Amino acid sequence: MNDRIFNFGAGPGVLPEPVLHAAQRDLWNVASSGIGIAEHSHRGKVFDAIIGDAERECRELGGIGDDYEVLFLQGGASLQFAMVPMNFLPEGGTADYIVTGVWSEKAVKEASLFGAVHEAGSSKDRNHCYIPAPDAIRYSASPAYVHFTSNNTIYGTQWRTEPVPPAGVPLICDASSDIFSRPIDISRYGLIYAGAQKNLGPSGVTLVIIRKDLVEKGPRTLPTMLQYRTFAKEKSLYNTPPTFGVYMMGQVFRWIRQQGGLAAMAEINEEKARILYDYLDGSRIFRGTADPEARSRMNVCFRATSEDLEKAFLAEAARRGFEGLKGHRAIGGIRASIYNAMPRSGCEALVAFMREFEKANSGG
Amino acid sequence: MNDRIFNFGAGPGVLPEPVLHAAQRDLWNVASSGIGIAEHSHRGKVFDAIIGDAERECRELGGIGDDYEVLFLQGGASLQFAMVPMNFLPEGGTADYIVTGVWSEKAVKEASLFGAVHEAGSSKDRNHCYIPAPDAIRYSASPAYVHFTSNNTIYGTQWRTEPVPPAGVPLICDASSDIFSRPIDISRYGLIYAGAQKNLGPSGVTLVIIRKDLVEKGPRTLPTMLQYRTFAKEKSLYNTPPTFGVYMMGQVFRWIRQQGGLAAMAEINEEKARILYDYLDGSRIFRGTADPEARSRMNVCFRATSEDLEKAFLAEAARRGFEGLKGHRAIGGIRASIYNAMPRSGCEALVAFMREFEKANSGG
Secondary structure, X not given: OOOOOEXXXXXXXXXXXXXXXXHHHHHHOOOOOOOOHHHOOOOOHHXXXXXHHHHHHHHHHHOOOOOEEEXXXXXXXXXXXXXXXXXXXXXXXXXXXXEOOHHHHHHHHHHHOOOEEEEEEEOHHHOOOOOXXXXXXOOOOOOOOEEEEOXXXXXXXXXXXXXXXXXXXXXXXXOOOOOOOOOOOHXXXXXXXXXXXXXXXXOOOEEEEEEHHHXXXXXXXXXXXXXXXXXXXXXXXXXOOOHHHHHHHHHHHHHHHHOOHHHHHHHHHHHHHXXXXXXXXXXXXXXXXXXXXXXXXXXXXEEEOOHHHHXXXXXXXXXXXXXXXXXXXXXXXXXXXXXXXXXXXHHHHHHHHHXXXXXXXXXX | OOOOOEEOOOOOOXXXXXXXXXXXHHHHOOOOOOOOHHHOOOOOHHHHHHHHHHHHHHHHHHOOXXXXXXXXXXXXXXXXXXXXXXXXXXXXXXXXXXXXXXXXXXXXXXXXXXXXXXXEEEOHHHOOOOOOOHHHOOOOOOOOOEEEEOEEOOOXXXXXXXXXXXXXXXXXXXXXXXXXXXXXXXXXXXXXXXXOOOXXXXXXXXXXEEEHHHHOXXXXXXXXHHOHHHHHHOOOOOOOOOHHXXXXXXXXXXXXXXXXXXXXXXXXXXXXXXXXXXXXXXXXXXXXXXXXXXXXOOEEEEEEOOHHHHHXXXXXXXXXXXXOOEOOOOOOOEEEEOOOXXXXXXXXXXXXXXXXXXXXXXXX
């Protein structure tokens, strides 16, 4: 029997149930060691195998070669907002940011503490309901790097493909909310970072994939914990890493592989999103808020014909066991987050409920 | 039946078994919400209650009043080594550090990036086997703060009571390895920080207890995630906190309260340590390495009469299900870490085994 409900929350989000079962077992006694996963020394053999497996699974899934480091950090994307410019924005340099929402803006704010920021593109003019077209992006003369946010949880938009920076300029991406939801061409990136809590695991562990030539760019006068080289040199074990989070991430990577890997995951995610968008496009009381060509496969944002109707919908949804559907406090409305671990049946059940709600509330 | 062994590892260390059982249950479905603890939004009602409970339990245990903030951060003590000087060591100022081991030295290294460090005391002359006496500590003329490490895991030493800084100077403590192992007089401190992974929970969450007047001292030009005010203002929810870690910490606080609180915990810990030290003091093949008056109640460090005998002991101990006894790689030897969650029966079983080993190996 399953006493769990459908969790459409934007993050921390739903995790795969087989991963939860494994974690329940391993918290008590992992790998027949007589010690739980959260109690093992990060310098012992058991955890060594766990973090090694997590890295290997990550590399296999993402097709990440030896020219990149795979690192496990703490502090979430919010700490990366600062670490990126601290390491890569030199005195007198300029960094280019493409602003597609609140999270991009926060990244800009931190970078501005360390140097000049050039806004190479923005979707602010229409409240971030779209992704800037390639010909609307204007890079500065010689950016230290180009930063973008691949999926915008609040507005429900997602880049279809990466922006193309000027030749030789590293592309840096906050992929917190869509990492490993689809195949990735790692060779296009200098650095990708992602807080785990949407597609990869519990909050408290940050995945950083960094091209090796960038590892040594940061000034050695930075605090040790804010230099990427510290984590690269010590294989994420300079200090005690978030061991349970790393373990969980490894379990989630394995689960994604068992689903067929990133290409299969992308197909499943496309289908899940289509179920929702198709319904929304035909609805008389709901409408999606993102431009169709920018629609996110991770966060489906929509409004009802009135705020009262939205309130009634959210209340009824909660009663029916659909949780986390309230839109972000910054913009309101309704949002269904359908990360990797949300099963197709969750999307189908939600649409069935929405149809029923529409019938009862469309007055016709 | 219990398939677990005795884990004497120095950290991440053993956790209370009732806490592990609760976590096993709550990973699947916490508070009958139909959603696991690692999957709940940090902005929802369920997690709100969890972090609120954790803070309340912490305040009750430690007797921490409204003049202090109780914060949950990431990055471990190693990030605090940098955050402390970044926030409190002004341009041209001097910070005083009492150096009692590798961890103090690491704290000094990070502080040196930001200003002048005065070594107010040190135990380095005898490889950190003691705690500097009060009259051996020499503060600088006007320190911004005084920093010390309350327990030194590597050498097995522990302060009996806090150093007394000059009037008006904040005392800052890295209490990672003995926090809440005994009562604490919070009024003596400006700031206490502790990585959770020894006495408080899994790695990946850092407890920071900070006097309110210090919260606003940090320059506003610091990265947002490195200002204490960010966490104080947003009740540790500026960005997604390590939700599972905060939950576990709350569970551990409750467990400590159920043991009778910090005074009872101290008695239990004294007794556990005495069982080991009493045996060591009478042993013909083992000897404790710390000066008796500086002996840690958390990490009991000792040597055997030869390195070969140490190797034989560690190998045989592992076979008998005593794990994590190897001394820190910096100094070798043997170390039994007996944090709050190590039961008295673990110490008794270890001593029984050591007696047996001594009998078989003392040639007499």
